[in-house]
Amino acid sequence: MDFNALEDFQLVASHGGFGKASRASGRSKATLSRRVADLEEALGIRLIERGARSLELTEAGQLLRARTEGPMHEVAEAVAAARDGLATPRGRLRIAAPILFSQLALGRIAARFLLSYPEVQIEAVAEDRLVNLVDEHFDVAIRINPSKDSTLVGRCFAKDRLVLAAAPSVQMPKGNRDKPFPVPAVVTPSYRDGDVWSVRNGQFTVEPRPVLHLSSLLMVRDAIAAGAGAAMLPQSIIGSMLEKGELVSWGIAGDEVELWVLHTSRRLQSPKVRAFVEFMCKQYPGGSFTIPIR
Incomplete structure (x- = not known):
């Protein structure tokens, strides 16, 4: 199989037409059309349906594009790396x-x-x-x-933990641990009605009663520091506030992130x-x- 023909097929498919592919690559429409036709002839299947004003990939063309786009990108980078020297990121x-x-x-x-x-x-x-x-x-x-x-x-390069935290002014629930404690909570869009927050290996569970819905974890952090309620937050963004006593940890939730x-x-x-x-x-x-x- 001609690698150049496969490369030109990918070019035409990604740009949605021979004209756009020609302008993007600087190669003539005739050359691109010929190479795609040669590829179809070599494979014995039609890859592109050519209309008067539009171009559509056949089912075989869609499959060929999906299966070869990633590997061809890798090959192109490998060729460039071989030319430039493997030791030099650029x-x-x-x-x-x-x-x-x-x-x-x-x-x-x-x-x-x-x-x-x-x-x-x-x-x-x-x-x-x-x-x-x-x-x-x-x-x-x-x-x-x-x-x-x-x-x-x-590769995993770092780990974090989720901490249930609140300002010192927010009283930590005490009493019967057989059912979740209702607490005022600041929640994110991932919260769903009926969610509960468990910490201390499931020994301590609270039932969030949302008082604020905020889209940013940094906003959630600032809101609970101001006393709005409790929230489940990454330890990485509240660690210094815990050390200073601006926030209090009620417990760590689940596995590491x-x-x-x-x-x-x-x-x-x-x-x-x-x-x-x-x-x-x-x-x-x-x-x-x-x-x-x-």
């Missing part, structure tokens, strides 16, 4: 990260990374949704407790991705996510 590194982690840590991390690898240009996007690394052209993603059946690979840096494959890993993964793991030598980073 080029644009696109990072997707949760909003809270981005606000608290990613700016400092990115700046420190660039001091070590000045030929890399970082573009970081802070969003809480799960981006598609291949379709949206991201190199790495920072994720919290990623799904075990994910097609992505990577893991922070991972993920990418698409262990094979043909680009120098910039490999360097960033290693760099992330060195930022938290103790394994705990703390603010600020030392």
Whole structure:
């Protein structure tokens, strides 16, 4: 199979037409059309339905694009790395990260990374949704407790814990532990009616009575520090307030929360991705996510 023909098919498919692909690549429409036709001839199947004004991938074309886009991206990066030298990370590194982690840590991390690898240009996007690394052209993603059946690979670089906390002025419930204690609570959009919060290995359970619904964990932190109620928050963002006595811990909830840096494959890993993964793991030598980073 002609690798160039497959590359041109991917180009046409991603841009939705020969004209757009031609303008984006600088190759003529005739060349692109011929190579796609040669690929169809070699495979013995039609990949693209060519209309008067539109282009649609056949079912076979959709399958071929989906199965080859990731590997071809890796091959292209491997070729570039071989040309430039495997030891030198360079080029644009696109990072997707949760909003809270981005606000608290990613700016400092990115700046420190660039001091070590000045030929890399970082573009970081802070969003809480799960981006598609291949379709949206991201190199790495920072994720919290990623799904075990994910097609992505990577490393856990730090851990955090959820703490049920409140201001000292908010009385910690006491009494019968056989049923949840109702408490005023500050909650996020993930809260659902009927949720309960358990701490101390399930020995202590509260029934949140929402008094505030806030979309940002930093807002939740500030609200409970002002005495609005209790909340379940990452230890990383309230640790200093607990030490100063501005907040009181009612207990730690469940298992540790893991922070991972993920990418698409262990094979043909680009120098910039490999360097960033290693760099992330060195930022938290103790394994705990703390603010600020030392």
